[in-house]
Amino acid sequence: MEATEYIWMDGALVPWNEAQVHVLSHGLHYGTGAFEGIRAYDAVEGTAVFRLTDHMARLARSSKALGIPFEYTVDDLVEAAKELMRVNKLRSGYIRPITFFGTGSMGLNPAGANVHMIIAAWEWGTYLGEDGVANGIRVAVSSWRRIGHNASMPDAKGTGGYVNSVLAKTAALKAGYDEALFLNTDGLVAEGSGENLFMVRNGLVHTPPASAGVLDGITRDSVTRLLQEDGYTIKESAITRTDLYYADEVFLTGTAAEVTPVREIDDRPVGDGKPGPITRRAQELFVGVVTGKLDLHPEWREYI
Numbered sequence: 202m203e204a205t206e207y208i209w210m211d212g213a214l215v216p217w218n219e220a221q222v223h224v225l226s227h228g229l230h231y232g233t234g235a236f237e238g239i240r241a242y243d244a245v246e247g248t249a250v251f252r253l254t255d256h257m258a259r260l261a262r263s264s265k266a267l268g269i270p271f272e273y274t275v276d277d278l279v280e281a282a283k284e285l286m287r288v289n290k291l292r293s294g295y296i297r298p299i300t301f302f303g304t305g306s307m308g309l310n311p312a313g314a315n316v317h318m319i320i321a322a323w324e325w326g327t328y329l330g331e332d333g334v335a336n337g338i339r340v341a342v343s344s345w346r347r348i349g350h351n352a353s354m355p356d357a358k359g360t361g362g363y364v365n366s367v368l369a370k371t372a373a374l375k376a377g378y379d380e381a382l383f384l385n386t387d388g389l390v391a392e393g394s395g396e397n398l399f400m401v402r403n404g405l406v407h408t409p410p411a412s413a414g415v416l417d418g419i420t421r422d423s424v425t426r427l428l429q430e431d432g433y434t435i436k437e438s439a440i441t442r443t444d445l446y447y448a449d450e451v452f453l454t455g456t457a458a459e460v461t462p463v464r465e466i467d468d469r470p471v472g473d474g475k476p477g478p479i480t481r482r483a484q485e486l487f488v489g490v491v492t493g494k495l496d497l498h499p500e501w502r503e504y505i
Protein backbone atom coordinates (compact mmCIF):
# COMPACT_ATOMS: atom_id res chain seq x y z
CA MET A 202 0.00 0.00 0.00
CA GLU A 203 1.35 3.38 -0.98
CA ALA A 204 0.86 6.26 1.45
CA THR A 205 -0.82 9.45 0.29
CA GLU A 206 -0.30 12.87 1.82
CA TYR A 207 -3.42 13.34 3.96
CA ILE A 208 -5.98 11.43 5.95
CA TRP A 209 -9.25 13.05 6.96
CA MET A 210 -9.62 12.51 10.69
CA ASP A 211 -12.44 13.78 12.87
CA GLY A 212 -13.15 16.71 10.61
CA ALA A 213 -9.61 17.81 9.70
CA LEU A 214 -7.00 16.86 7.13
CA VAL A 215 -3.92 15.50 8.90
CA PRO A 216 -0.63 14.21 7.45
CA TRP A 217 -0.77 10.43 6.79
CA ASN A 218 1.77 9.56 9.53
CA GLU A 219 0.04 11.68 12.14
CA ALA A 220 -3.36 10.01 11.81
CA GLN A 221 -3.08 7.97 15.00
CA VAL A 222 -5.39 6.70 17.73
CA HIS A 223 -4.85 5.54 21.32
CA VAL A 224 -3.96 1.90 22.08
CA LEU A 225 -6.88 1.73 24.50
CA SER A 226 -9.44 2.47 21.80
CA HIS A 227 -12.58 0.41 22.40
CA GLY A 228 -12.79 -0.45 18.70
CA LEU A 229 -9.31 -1.98 18.74
CA HIS A 230 -10.18 -4.26 21.66
CA TYR A 231 -13.71 -5.30 20.76
CA GLY A 232 -14.19 -4.60 17.04
CA THR A 233 -16.77 -1.91 17.72
CA GLY A 234 -16.59 -0.03 14.46
CA ALA A 235 -18.14 0.23 11.03
CA PHE A 236 -16.44 0.90 7.72
CA GLU A 237 -16.80 1.20 3.96
CA GLY A 238 -14.77 0.41 0.88
CA ILE A 239 -15.31 2.72 -2.09
CA ARG A 240 -13.61 3.02 -5.47
CA ALA A 241 -12.91 6.11 -7.52
CA TYR A 242 -12.27 5.74 -11.23
CA ASP A 243 -10.40 7.82 -13.75
CA ALA A 244 -13.56 8.29 -15.79
CA VAL A 245 -14.36 10.04 -19.05
CA GLU A 246 -15.25 13.36 -17.41
CA GLY A 247 -12.72 13.26 -14.55
CA THR A 248 -12.41 11.32 -11.31
CA ALA A 249 -15.72 9.66 -10.50
CA VAL A 250 -16.36 8.03 -7.14
CA PHE A 251 -18.73 5.14 -7.68
CA ARG A 252 -21.96 5.49 -5.68
CA LEU A 253 -20.19 7.49 -2.98
CA THR A 254 -23.44 8.71 -1.41
CA ASP A 255 -24.83 5.17 -1.24
CA HIS A 256 -21.65 3.97 0.49
CA MET A 257 -21.78 6.76 3.07
CA ALA A 258 -25.47 6.04 3.63
CA ARG A 259 -24.59 2.39 4.28
CA LEU A 260 -21.95 3.54 6.78
CA ALA A 261 -24.69 5.47 8.58
CA ARG A 262 -26.95 2.37 8.55
CA SER A 263 -24.19 0.06 9.79
CA SER A 264 -23.40 2.53 12.60
CA LYS A 265 -27.04 2.68 13.58
CA ALA A 266 -27.31 -1.11 13.66
CA LEU A 267 -24.15 -1.36 15.76
CA GLY A 268 -25.12 1.45 18.14
CA ILE A 269 -22.28 3.78 17.15
CA PRO A 270 -23.31 7.45 17.35
CA PHE A 271 -23.08 9.05 13.91
CA GLU A 272 -22.11 12.67 14.25
CA TYR A 273 -21.88 13.64 10.58
CA THR A 274 -24.37 13.86 7.78
CA VAL A 275 -23.96 11.66 4.72
CA ASP A 276 -23.45 14.84 2.67
CA ASP A 277 -20.62 16.01 4.99
CA LEU A 278 -18.82 12.71 4.48
CA VAL A 279 -19.37 12.76 0.72
CA GLU A 280 -17.77 16.18 0.57
CA ALA A 281 -14.92 15.12 2.87
CA ALA A 282 -14.12 12.10 0.68
CA LYS A 283 -14.09 14.23 -2.47
CA GLU A 284 -11.85 16.81 -0.85
CA LEU A 285 -9.49 14.05 0.29
CA MET A 286 -9.20 12.73 -3.26
CA ARG A 287 -8.43 16.23 -4.48
CA VAL A 288 -5.80 17.14 -1.87
CA ASN A 289 -4.08 13.79 -2.35
CA LYS A 290 -4.11 14.41 -6.12
CA LEU A 291 -5.57 10.98 -6.77
CA ARG A 292 -7.16 10.42 -10.19
CA SER A 293 -8.43 7.01 -9.10
CA GLY A 294 -8.14 4.90 -5.98
CA TYR A 295 -9.77 3.27 -3.01
CA ILE A 296 -11.49 5.22 -0.25
CA ARG A 297 -11.79 3.78 3.25
CA PRO A 298 -14.09 5.54 5.73
CA ILE A 299 -14.15 4.02 9.22
CA THR A 300 -15.91 5.02 12.42
CA PHE A 301 -15.23 3.40 15.79
CA PHE A 302 -15.32 3.87 19.52
CA GLY A 303 -12.15 5.44 20.92
CA THR A 304 -11.09 5.94 24.52
CA GLY A 305 -13.19 6.56 27.61
CA SER A 306 -14.50 3.07 28.33
CA MET A 307 -12.68 -0.24 28.72
CA GLY A 308 -15.70 -2.32 29.67
CA LEU A 309 -17.73 -3.97 26.96
CA ASN A 310 -20.28 -1.21 27.25
CA PRO A 311 -18.86 1.57 25.05
CA ALA A 312 -20.93 4.28 26.78
CA GLY A 313 -18.54 7.11 27.64
CA ALA A 314 -16.07 6.38 24.85
CA ASN A 315 -15.56 9.03 22.19
CA VAL A 316 -16.27 8.17 18.54
CA HIS A 317 -13.81 8.69 15.71
CA MET A 318 -14.55 9.12 12.03
CA ILE A 319 -11.67 8.70 9.61
CA ILE A 320 -11.39 8.64 5.81
CA ALA A 321 -8.26 7.46 4.01
CA ALA A 322 -7.63 7.13 0.28
CA TRP A 323 -4.87 5.53 -1.73
CA GLU A 324 -4.18 4.01 -5.12
CA TRP A 325 -5.30 0.43 -5.48
CA GLY A 326 -5.26 -1.99 -8.40
CA THR A 327 -7.31 -5.13 -8.90
CA TYR A 328 -8.06 -7.06 -5.70
CA LEU A 329 -8.13 -10.58 -7.09
CA GLY A 330 -5.50 -10.00 -9.77
CA GLU A 331 -5.54 -9.04 -13.46
CA ASP A 332 -5.49 -12.71 -14.43
CA GLY A 333 -8.45 -13.38 -12.14
CA VAL A 334 -10.50 -10.66 -13.78
CA ALA A 335 -9.55 -11.90 -17.25
CA ASN A 336 -9.69 -15.67 -16.82
CA GLY A 337 -11.45 -16.34 -13.53
CA ILE A 338 -10.35 -17.37 -10.04
CA ARG A 339 -10.28 -20.65 -8.15
CA VAL A 340 -12.39 -20.70 -5.00
CA ALA A 341 -13.10 -23.23 -2.26
CA VAL A 342 -16.02 -23.56 0.11
CA SER A 343 -14.69 -22.60 3.51
CA SER A 344 -14.84 -24.76 6.62
CA TRP A 345 -15.84 -21.53 8.39
CA ARG A 346 -19.53 -20.60 8.28
CA ARG A 347 -20.66 -17.04 7.55
CA ILE A 348 -21.63 -15.23 10.77
CA GLY A 349 -25.40 -15.54 10.90
CA HIS A 350 -28.30 -13.33 11.90
CA ASN A 351 -28.48 -15.38 15.09
CA ALA A 352 -25.02 -14.26 16.27
CA SER A 353 -24.38 -10.88 14.69
CA MET A 354 -25.36 -8.82 11.66
CA PRO A 355 -23.87 -10.03 8.38
CA ASP A 356 -25.71 -7.22 6.60
CA ALA A 357 -24.03 -4.49 8.64
CA LYS A 358 -20.44 -3.66 7.69
CA GLY A 359 -19.02 -3.86 11.20
CA THR A 360 -15.28 -4.18 11.78
CA GLY A 361 -15.64 -7.05 14.28
CA GLY A 362 -17.49 -9.17 11.74
CA TYR A 363 -14.42 -9.26 9.53
CA VAL A 364 -12.54 -11.70 11.78
CA ASN A 365 -14.84 -14.27 10.18
CA SER A 366 -13.78 -13.11 6.69
CA VAL A 367 -10.06 -12.99 7.57
CA LEU A 368 -10.17 -16.59 8.86
CA ALA A 369 -11.84 -17.82 5.69
CA LYS A 370 -9.66 -15.79 3.33
CA THR A 371 -6.35 -16.81 4.90
CA ALA A 372 -7.33 -20.49 5.04
CA ALA A 373 -8.31 -20.42 1.36
CA LEU A 374 -5.03 -18.77 0.35
CA LYS A 375 -2.97 -21.23 2.42
CA ALA A 376 -4.75 -24.11 0.70
CA GLY A 377 -3.79 -22.64 -2.70
CA TYR A 378 -7.11 -21.06 -3.71
CA ASP A 379 -7.74 -17.42 -4.58
CA GLU A 380 -10.84 -16.87 -2.47
CA ALA A 381 -13.15 -18.52 0.05
CA LEU A 382 -16.88 -19.07 -0.31
CA PHE A 383 -19.01 -19.06 2.80
CA LEU A 384 -21.98 -21.29 3.45
CA ASN A 385 -24.29 -20.09 6.21
CA THR A 386 -25.20 -22.14 9.28
CA ASP A 387 -28.06 -23.75 7.29
CA GLY A 388 -25.54 -25.02 4.74
CA LEU A 389 -26.73 -22.63 2.03
CA VAL A 390 -24.38 -20.49 -0.06
CA ALA A 391 -23.90 -16.99 1.36
CA GLU A 392 -21.03 -15.04 -0.20
CA GLY A 393 -17.26 -14.70 -0.57
CA SER A 394 -15.04 -13.36 2.21
CA GLY A 395 -15.46 -9.86 0.77
CA GLU A 396 -17.75 -10.30 -2.23
CA ASN A 397 -21.30 -11.22 -3.17
CA LEU A 398 -21.96 -14.20 -5.38
CA PHE A 399 -23.96 -14.64 -8.57
CA MET A 400 -24.67 -17.96 -10.28
CA VAL A 401 -26.01 -18.55 -13.79
CA ARG A 402 -27.95 -21.68 -14.66
CA ASN A 403 -30.05 -22.26 -17.76
CA GLY A 404 -29.93 -18.56 -18.61
CA LEU A 405 -31.28 -17.39 -15.23
CA VAL A 406 -29.08 -15.41 -12.88
CA HIS A 407 -29.36 -16.16 -9.17
CA THR A 408 -27.90 -14.49 -6.09
CA PRO A 409 -28.50 -15.35 -2.43
CA PRO A 410 -30.98 -13.08 -0.58
CA ALA A 411 -30.04 -10.91 2.41
CA SER A 412 -31.66 -13.52 4.66
CA ALA A 413 -28.89 -15.98 3.66
CA GLY A 414 -26.46 -13.79 5.63
CA VAL A 415 -24.89 -11.57 3.01
CA LEU A 416 -23.87 -7.95 2.90
CA ASP A 417 -26.26 -5.94 0.77
CA GLY A 418 -23.49 -5.14 -1.68
CA ILE A 419 -23.58 -1.95 -3.70
CA THR A 420 -21.84 -3.72 -6.59
CA ARG A 421 -24.41 -6.54 -6.27
CA ASP A 422 -27.20 -4.00 -6.57
CA SER A 423 -25.48 -2.24 -9.50
CA VAL A 424 -24.84 -5.46 -11.43
CA THR A 425 -28.38 -6.70 -10.73
CA ARG A 426 -29.87 -3.51 -12.13
CA LEU A 427 -27.53 -3.35 -15.12
CA LEU A 428 -28.25 -6.97 -16.10
CA GLN A 429 -32.00 -6.49 -15.57
CA GLU A 430 -31.96 -3.39 -17.75
CA ASP A 431 -30.06 -5.46 -20.34
CA GLY A 432 -32.91 -7.99 -20.41
CA TYR A 433 -31.74 -10.68 -17.99
CA THR A 434 -33.79 -12.11 -15.15
CA ILE A 435 -32.12 -12.01 -11.74
CA LYS A 436 -33.59 -14.01 -8.89
CA GLU A 437 -32.74 -13.95 -5.20
CA SER A 438 -32.61 -17.69 -4.53
CA ALA A 439 -31.50 -20.17 -1.92
CA ILE A 440 -28.37 -21.71 -3.46
CA THR A 441 -26.87 -25.01 -2.37
CA ARG A 442 -23.29 -26.15 -2.74
CA THR A 443 -24.43 -28.64 -5.39
CA ASP A 444 -26.09 -25.82 -7.32
CA LEU A 445 -22.64 -24.26 -7.60
CA TYR A 446 -21.19 -27.49 -8.98
CA TYR A 447 -24.00 -27.61 -11.59
CA ALA A 448 -23.76 -23.90 -12.47
CA ASP A 449 -22.96 -22.71 -15.99
CA GLU A 450 -21.33 -19.53 -14.66
CA VAL A 451 -20.40 -18.08 -11.28
CA PHE A 452 -19.02 -14.64 -10.56
CA LEU A 453 -18.25 -12.51 -7.53
CA THR A 454 -18.98 -8.81 -7.11
CA GLY A 455 -17.60 -6.22 -4.72
CA THR A 456 -16.04 -2.80 -4.60
CA ALA A 457 -12.59 -4.37 -4.30
CA ALA A 458 -13.22 -7.40 -6.55
CA GLU A 459 -15.43 -5.49 -9.06
CA VAL A 460 -16.84 -8.32 -11.26
CA THR A 461 -14.57 -11.35 -11.04
CA PRO A 462 -15.38 -14.64 -12.82
CA VAL A 463 -15.00 -17.90 -10.91
CA ARG A 464 -13.50 -20.64 -13.04
CA GLU A 465 -13.27 -23.41 -10.48
CA ILE A 466 -15.09 -24.30 -7.25
CA ASP A 467 -13.70 -27.01 -4.96
CA ASP A 468 -11.47 -28.24 -7.81
CA ARG A 469 -14.44 -28.63 -10.18
CA PRO A 470 -14.56 -26.42 -13.29
CA VAL A 471 -17.44 -23.96 -13.43
CA GLY A 472 -19.15 -24.63 -16.78
CA ASP A 473 -16.31 -25.23 -19.23
CA GLY A 474 -13.82 -23.55 -16.90
CA LYS A 475 -13.86 -20.24 -18.75
CA PRO A 476 -15.79 -17.05 -17.96
CA GLY A 477 -19.22 -17.35 -19.58
CA PRO A 478 -21.19 -14.84 -21.68
CA ILE A 479 -23.36 -13.39 -18.88
CA THR A 480 -20.30 -12.92 -16.67
CA ARG A 481 -18.57 -11.16 -19.56
CA ARG A 482 -21.61 -8.97 -20.14
CA ALA A 483 -21.76 -8.08 -16.41
CA GLN A 484 -18.08 -7.10 -16.52
CA GLU A 485 -18.55 -5.06 -19.67
CA LEU A 486 -21.55 -3.17 -18.27
CA PHE A 487 -19.91 -2.57 -14.90
CA VAL A 488 -16.61 -1.28 -16.32
CA GLY A 489 -18.52 0.84 -18.84
CA VAL A 490 -20.62 2.44 -16.13
CA VAL A 491 -17.90 3.10 -13.54
CA THR A 492 -15.69 4.74 -16.15
CA GLY A 493 -18.54 6.62 -17.84
CA LYS A 494 -17.74 4.98 -21.19
CA LEU A 495 -21.32 3.75 -21.19
CA ASP A 496 -23.85 6.49 -20.80
CA LEU A 497 -25.91 4.61 -18.20
CA HIS A 498 -26.68 5.65 -14.60
CA PRO A 499 -24.80 8.97 -14.56
CA GLU A 500 -26.09 9.43 -10.99
CA TRP A 501 -23.74 6.65 -9.85
CA ARG A 502 -20.65 8.59 -10.96
CA GLU A 503 -19.99 11.25 -8.35
CA TYR A 504 -17.29 13.51 -9.75
CA ILE A 505 -14.86 15.02 -7.28
Ligand SMILES: Cc1ncc(COP(=O)(O)O)c(C=O)c1O
Pocket residue numbers: 238366392393394395396397415416417418419420421454455456457
Ligand atom coordinates in the same frame (compact mmCIF):
# COMPACT_ATOMS: atom_id res chain seq x y z
C1 LIG B 1 -18.57 -9.64 3.17
C2 LIG B 1 -18.79 -8.78 1.98
N1 LIG B 1 -19.74 -9.10 1.11
C3 LIG B 1 -19.96 -8.36 0.01
C4 LIG B 1 -19.21 -7.24 -0.26
C5 LIG B 1 -19.48 -6.43 -1.49
O1 LIG B 1 -20.08 -5.21 -1.16
P1 LIG B 1 -19.88 -3.92 -2.07
O2 LIG B 1 -20.28 -4.31 -3.43
O3 LIG B 1 -20.82 -2.93 -1.48
O4 LIG B 1 -18.47 -3.52 -1.97
C6 LIG B 1 -18.21 -6.86 0.63
C7 LIG B 1 -17.40 -5.66 0.39
O5 LIG B 1 -17.63 -4.64 0.97
C8 LIG B 1 -17.99 -7.64 1.78
O6 LIG B 1 -17.03 -7.32 2.65
